[in-house]
Amino acid sequence: MNHTVTITINGVKHTREVEPRTLLASFIRDHVGLTGTNVGCDTSQCGACTVHVDGQAVKSCTVLAVQADGSSVTTIEGMAQGGKLHAVQQAFWDQHGLQCGYCTPGMIMSISYMLKQNPNASEEEIRHGLEGNICRCTGYQNIVKAALQAREALSN
Amino acid sequence: MFPANFDYYRAGSLAEAVDLLQKNPGAKVLAGGHSLVPAMKLRVAGPSALVDIGRIADLKGISLANGQLTIGALTTHAEVANSPLVKDNCGVLAQAAGQIGDQMIRNRGTIGGSLAHADPAADYPTVIRAVGAMITVFGPNGLRMINADSFFTDLFSTALADGEIITSVTVAAQDASTRGSYYKIPHPASGYAVVGACAIVSQADGVCSSVSVTVGGATANPVRCAGVESALIGKAANEANIAAAAAKTDESVNATMGDQYASSEYRNHLAAVAVKRALMAASA
Numbered sequence A: 001m002n003h004t005v006t007i008t009i010n011g012v013k014h015t016r017e018v019e020p021r022t023l024l025a026s027f028i029r030d031h032v033g034l035t036g037t038n039v040g041c042d043t044s045q046c047g048a049c050t051v052h053v054d055g056q057a058v059k060s061c062t063v064l065a066v067q068a069d070g071s072s073v074t075t076i077e078g079m080a081q082g083g084k085l086h087a088v089q090q091a092f093w094d095q096h097g098l099q100c101g102y103c104t105p106g107m108i109m110s111i112s113y114m115l116k117q118n119p120n121a122s123e124e125e126i127r128h129g130l131e132g133n134i135c136r137c138t139g140y141q142n143i144v145k146a147a148l149q150a151r152e153a154l155s156n
Numbered sequence B: 001m002f003p004a005n006f007d008y009y010r011a012g013s014l015a016e017a018v019d020l021l022q023k024n025p026g027a028k029v030l031a032g033g034h035s036l037v038p039a040m041k042l043r044v045a046g047p048s049a050l051v052d053i054g055r056i057a058d059l060k061g062i063s064l065a066n067g068q069l070t071i072g073a074l075t076t077h078a079e080v081a082n083s084p085l086v087k088d089n090c091g092v093l094a095q096a097a098g099q100i101g102d103q104m105i106r107n108r109g110t111i112g113g114s115l116a117h118a119d120p121a122a123d124y125p126t127v128i129r130a131v132g133a134m135i136t137v138f139g140p141n142g143l144r145m146i147n148a149d150s151f152f153t154d155l156f157s158t159a160l161a162d163g164e165i166i167t168s169v170t171v172a173a174q175d176a177s178t179r180g181s182y183y184k185i186p187h188p189a190s191g192y193a194v195v196g197a198c199a200i201v202s203q204a205d206g207v208c209s210s211v212s213v214t215v216g217g218a219t220a221n222p223v224r225c226a227g228v229e230s231a232l233i234g235k236a237a238n239e240a241n242i243a244a245a246a247a248k249t250d251e252s253v254n255a256t257m258g259d260q261y262a263s264s265e266y267r268n269h270l271a272a273v274a275v276k277r278a279l280m281a282a283s284a
């Protein structure tokens, strides 16, 4: 039986009829059409699909849309405000924190959450904190540099 | 990747959840979904229905009363890892919870789900046995308590009867003379425990007055290492005594599992290493 699910994404309410097996990642991408959130592994490992559900970073390929009914979700499209990149996005730009860019939306959602939880995260904590996000291109160096720049920008 | 189709019910209360499970044979409980949903996507699990307990407020939260720390089944790994109450009264649980998966996994996965799933490579089962927790469950026949020592019955199998739901986990608050530590050797790709050891040590008058040691990851369910424990009780917690005690790990860790990453021999070796390190940290 289909269920009516309402999820607020980046401040806009979206109501859809979905099968219970619909994943939140699919709700966001296929039903609402916000394709910034990427699906990499589809097996809960890579973090490319990371979004914030009620302020918490989660892997949207491992959450059912019905579980997120009534929740407020932020995706990469909701990070820039008033035409200005979020500090973590700006830092990825400045530090060249990406190559192919596939992992980037998830990295940014993961890092922005991490820095909210721990605004003074050390470089080691940042490296360790990114264990749930896999990048096949960069070797992580510039991603960590970007996180460090964002940490400074956010604490000012 | 999608799971096969299923019916979905969101339970508003524990009684409703038990009722829904009884009315829907083939249904499974859904908590954080971080073991169940991946299994359903891979089609190694195919429940006909899910009963979502995720919003039952009674199953959430951490409390301390009469020297007992109680953690609701739906409490996430992140909540346990960051809880001052847990850190102060049974720090090893917070330490272990902080090592589960990654920050996103810890935001969704729950203690009840981890125990019910009984994955041999999971972290909580090992710690829960070492601290001597009681697991409270509610089902068609009402409430009952199951001792952690008899909760895990085989690979992915527990003493939970059909239709029973874990409601909370209770441990005795530890005083200042007791310290615990969990030492995990994670799989480099999955992050799950290849081997994990938990040690709880109480010291009085310069010697170990009580010792509890468990090893997980190596066997179907975590095992208690009685030989290690008795070798250390009454002795000073120094490196020589701990090394001698840890050498007895293989008396308890047998029928060790092997896979393409870690052979049973290697896991046996790691078990003794992890036991020694957990004991050293719990005695420091």
Ligand SMILES: Cc1cc2nc3c(=O)[nH]c(=O)nc-3n(C[C@H](O)[C@H](O)[C@H](O)COP(=O)(O)OP(=O)(O)OC[C@H]3O[C@@H](n4cnc5c(N)ncnc54)[C@H](O)[C@@H]3O)c2cc1C
Binding pocket: A043, A044, A045, A062, B028, B029, B030, B031, B032, B033, B034, B035, B036, B037, B038, B073, B074, B099, B100, B101, B102, B105, B108, B109, B110, B111, B112, B113, B114, B115, B116, B117, B119, B121, B122, B123, B124, B160, B164, B165, B166, B167, B190, B191, B192, B193
């Ligand atoms: C990428 C990844 C990495 C992980 N790494 C680790 C790790 O390093 N260490 C580790 O220990 N775990 C790890 N996990 C597993 C994670 O901790 C799971 O969250 C946990 O095992 C299950 O909890 P859940 O709430 O998500 O349960 P669910 O997936 O919702 O349920 C799991 C099982 O338990 C049953 N169940 C759930 N709650 C109850 C209840 N209250 N009463 C009765 N039955 C119940 C369900 O029916 C199902 O059979 C990892 C998971 C992922 C996806």
Ligand code: FES
Binding pocket: A038, A039, A040, A041, A042, A043, A044, A045, A046, A047, A048, A049, A050, A059, A060, A061, A062
């Ligand atoms: S796509 Fe969700 S974790 Fe990889």
Ligand code: FES
Binding pocket: A097, A098, A099, A100, A101, A102, A103, A104, A134, A135, A136, A137, A138
């Ligand atoms: S930039 Fe290509 S995967 Fe990270």
